[in-house]
Amino acid sequence: MNAKTVTANGVTQSVEAIVASHANWPGGLMPALHAVQHHVGFIDRSLIPLLAETFNLSHAEVHGVISFYKDFRTTPPKGPIVQVCRAEACQARGARDVFAAATTAAADLPVEVEEVFCLGLCTAGPTVAIDGALHCMVDAPKITTLLASAAKPRAEVTASAPKPPSSGDTVVYVPRDAAALAFGADRVAALFEAQPGVRVVRNGSHGMLWLEPLVEVATPQGRVAYGPVSAKDVPALIEAGMLTGADHPLRIGAVEEQPWMQRQQRVTFKRVGVVDPRDADDFVAHGGLVGLRRALSMQPGEVVTEVTDSGLRGRGGAAFPTGIKWRTVLDAPGTQKYIACNADEGDSGTFADRMLMEGDPFTLIEGMIIAGWAVGANDGYIYIRSEYPDAVAAMRAAIAVCEERGWLNGVGSTGSVLDSGFVFRLHVRVGAGAYICGEETAMLESLEGRRGVVRAKPPLPALEGLFGKPTVVNNVLSLATVPAIMADGAAAYAALGTGRSRGTQVFQLAGNIARGGIFETAFGITLGELVNDIGGGSETKRPIRAVQVGGPLGSYLPVDRFDLPVDYEAFAAADALVGHGGIVVFDDTVDMAAQARFAMEFCALESCGKCTPCRIGSTRGVELIDKITAGERHHLDTLHDLCEVMADGSLCAMGGLTPLPVRSALTHFAEDFAAPAGALA
Ligand SMILES: Cc1cc2nc3c(=O)[nH]c(=O)nc-3n(C[C@H](O)[C@H](O)[C@H](O)COP(=O)(O)O)c2cc1C
Ligand code: SF4
Ligand code: FES
Incomplete structure (x- = not known):
């Protein structure tokens, strides 16, 4: 094969043509890089001038984007790409051993082993993806076997004719x-x-x-x-x-x-598992579009009021009231506005966005159209992390169906949503392996084709967001809950929950847990009920020692806090986060100093680099914890000081909240930071 041409599905095209086909896409550099890498296997640096010219960028800007994202490689891989999850929920199930075994075994094999932080299968880890094919419950012997078979030359696969859908009664x-x-x-x-x-x-x-x-x-x-x-x-x-x-x-x-x-109160997830995610008729037969039709019969401001009255708060982590955000965008001047759906879901122990997109994609689309109608936006973007190829495929397939049906406007379509006169287009964009792109302003940068570096606020994205225009940024679950609110009314949703935490939370039970999965119920259920009664305790049957709630930036809580009701205020009062609703369970074999160290390491790896407390502080944090656990206990004060500087001096919650897991480990599990016998005092 000529390095400058690629053949796929019997069609040969030049790399130049692949790049050129993205020239008119807004923020087209990222999709172009994905396309080149998909077809060629890597992004040859010699393409930088062409990419720069096509997207009107400097060579340095293009290089900066390629080097920012872990997914992009500038040299050919030596073989199949083996992604081994190293994140917390997989750690709770033995991921450290699996990663060590993988790197050892890969040394002599033509495979590329890469670390990855969550593949969205956090109940069945340790998880591995080999060229995108998922493997779960992998242990050290199994990864060695998997690598050996991945390294074997594979027979050329000839594309078989697509199978007709099966038929029968x-x-x-x-x-x-x-x-x-x-x-x-x-x-x-x-x-x-x-x-x-x-x-x-x-x-x-x-x-x-x-x-x-x-x-x-x-x-x-x-x-x-x-x-x-x-x-x-x-x-x-x-x-x-x-x-x-x-x-x-x-x-x-x-x-x-x-x-x-x-025992669940399913609102957001009521159709997931029930319907065929590719069948629009099935969706409608199960109550789909009822909320959209009602919204389109109302004035935009009335829809915003309905969402405000429901008490819905953002499910992405910050819990900001959705209706207030929408009102800001509705009231913002300008005719070009956007809906940006955050489907970056990088927190270990979370997989609800993935499951909703794969199981009920039409509901997310319906929610985004309602949001567009409510605030006056005609374009929506869904930013999905690259670790979720099945969710990307599900959303793309559902969007294509909606365009055919006239529920969405596609390229060149002249109609409007359900013949309402309102036009809405939807685009899927794929991340490239950067956790920080879940932060909303970094996500917007990425959508615009740049490095995912956090923007200072103000301006708020609601006023100057995507491409500088007023933008609603909402999490998948926030948007996917809106159709139910519009269909059943704000009061029905607001009737659920406790205090200022209204409605339901989609809990994700993960890590070392006997029964893991999705459990949607009203706020107010206690942590202990979720972990023990619902989840059945640890999978290993050993005593539970800690749970981490709210992803890698969330606190570690001991079992004596299991009486804590899960609601935003109760958790904040306990120096903890509800976040995106992920609960990762660890049994009594966990080393909490190692978990605190990982929190700092993760921050160092995923920091966007903009501010010093996060970028440098996290690296110093790793070093300090290493010294403390080696016996130099006088560094504990310095670690506390560092946490204070990171919490106070970081621009965003990445650096600002990383102290939470570290401090909570120090507070609740101080004994794990004690000097080993014979070490320096
Ligand atoms: C480091 C970091 C990572 C984040 N990751 C996500 C994410 O993966 N998904 C998400 O919806 N929100 C994430 N957020 C929160 C977003 O910045 C933002 O608050 C959210 O997308 C807004 O939508 P919501 O109001 O519907 O929650 C993250 C925030 C930070 C600081
Ligand atoms: S806290 Fe970290 S991730 Fe956030 S802006 Fe600063 S350097 Fe970037
Ligand atoms: S799949 Fe490993 S933490 Fe989610």
């Missing part, structure tokens, strides 16, 4: 959710598809992730579930009469009758 549901895929759902689906008279629907996951792949069969009495089903179980299941709902050791009955489901 008996409908079998096999999730296409990434967690189910990691447990082999595709192989299970293929076996059912081969059965005469069976039609397979690839739904999302119901969120009981310990039962994945959870297969359901539609019977006259309703859907009957079996799980976890592996490919080797399928012949016996069929033999036992599973296609008519017959008994079998894996039969669990109706999903909605499971205690896990019955």
